[in-house]
Amino acid sequence: MLRYTLKRLAAGAAMLIALSMLVFILLRLAPGDPVDAYIDPMVKMSAADMARLRAELGLDKPLPVQYLIWLRDVLHGDFGRSLQRTGEPVLALIGSRIGPTLLLMLSGFGIAIIFGLIAGVVSAVKRGSVRDGTLLAVAAVGVSSPAFLTALIGLYLFSVVLHWAPSGGMLTPAMPFSLHDLLSHLILPALILAFYQSALVTRYMRSSMLEVLTQDYIRTARAKGVRENRIVSHHAVRNALLPVVTLIGSTLGLAVGGAIFIESVFNWPGMGLLLVNAVELRDYPVIMGSTLVIGAWVIVMNIATDLVYAVIDPRVKVS
């Protein structure tokens, strides 16, 4: 198990390097000059000044060399500094943003997984009932609504019209920290993030449960005189979870995209907002650093999924 995890982590590191190369190249292919970010458009600069600035920033070297320099610095824990006036270290920026993102994502997914699994099981066990029909209808809406739509509708309805929740940010500015304040800011973006996810998990769990409930070992359990409740909880759910865990794992990784979007709609001070702002300002070091962190998140989630899978399925021997 440990060796397997280490192997996967090594493969993940290789993937991260590939990812950073890709982002590096794409950034340089994009129109615009990185040096522009440094210069005040009001001040006229001579060509010589420009060249000196370039040399100072290492931009005069060939691309591969630039990349290797960046990589070497990263390996030494130096992610560079933001190109903004403040010139904060990228690592410090990321450090201050990662907490809010984890808070938002984990509460969103927590809600989605708990709700989705329960709804999926209920829906499958009560197949064909009104409850099943209602859950299915809600799930259909959930999976087919694009995130921007639910985010905007949610924002408009609950904060603009109903005033149930603040319209953005994580804490009310100039107010002492309070848990209540944090939660009231968190609830709306977390629910919106959870909406799509829980619809997806509900559907998967339902169909997985329906499949499992027709299996021979379920009939065998009935032939042993096992109560229906226990058949569901002890014999069916764990088997039904197997395919769903894979799904949850991969969406947990991929849904970073949704989280980035929701962060920018709700002005949530997380990695997503950091990345979006950095892209707007062409803040290359910040873009590189945050992509790396987000990529690492996706990879770690995938490895975690495999490990959880191995724990619940005795047939999987990780090696």
Add this chain to the structure above:
Amino acid sequence: MLHMTDMTEARPAPQTASGPSAEPTLRVRGLTTVFRIGRREMPAIENVDLEIAPGETLALVGESGSGKSITSLSVLRLLPGAISRIGGGEVSFRDREGRVRDLVSAGGEEMRRLRGNHIGTVFQEPMSCLNPVHRIGDQIAEPLILHLGLSRRAAFERVVELLAAMGIPDPARRARQYPHELSGGMSQRATIAMALACDPVLLIADEPTTALDVTTQAQILRLLQDLQKTHGMAMLFVTHNFGVVAEIAHRVAVMYAGHVVEQGRVADVFRHPRHPYTRGLMTCVPQPGDALALRRAGQALPTIQGSVPSITDRPPGCPFAPRCALAVDACRAAVPAMEDTGDGHLSRCIRWSEM
């Protein structure tokens, strides 16, 4: 090894403490189970009569789709509830305490308490009948804890004894393994241990050896026979293989298109089939001089001209009439009644005396 006829003669009648006049463990009368197909309800089995005494094995044979599994699932009340129901008849079951109950009218909770406790069940595919995510031992222990109230520790000790009695070497280690670590034969022994854990008075075995190779099949059959002798339970043994019938059963009921068409002692039915369908099936049963009947185990039933009518287009009269060389107009008029051809050998053919 003896050839088949000798085997059927050599097997002693079931020995029970209360003698041959003992109340049957299972008595099925006029059992009809219908399936909803489209907007209509079609009988999958019709008017099925069966009786099994303590210590006796009744084999239920017939081609695929003849209704063998539906009969056993009806007795167990494990039919797919949404699409099927018992349309009529009685199933009297004498439990371990000698109480006779009607399983057709029994409540869900009453049935649940009987299943796995008074009635054991073994199904066809041992591998798919075991839950892949639970240890073998835990699965066998479940009915012990559930019905007999054993502690986990006591149940585990009992599981190891059971596995040992099933001829499984190193039972304590096996009990801790997961189903995928066991071979097919080993798995079937485990499911038999599961079915017998609470010492049931009735064992329903639906093709328990069909999925296994010939050698394993012979071992499992022998095991079931031995267990039946020591436990004295009644056994309903579903199979489509006459070789297996010869090996294991005292009496046999032949099913065709949802009807029991012939029933009697194995020796009588084998020697003098009183229904054209049974006779047709007989033609490929191993003859004296053949190798062990079980060598044939893997083979399908012989083909009789035509095929079994599906549940939706069964003819009005005798269901076998369209394929029967002896059929006359009267056969097509109404389903023939079950007639006693002598000594408890029953046939649902109006022309049985001409055979």
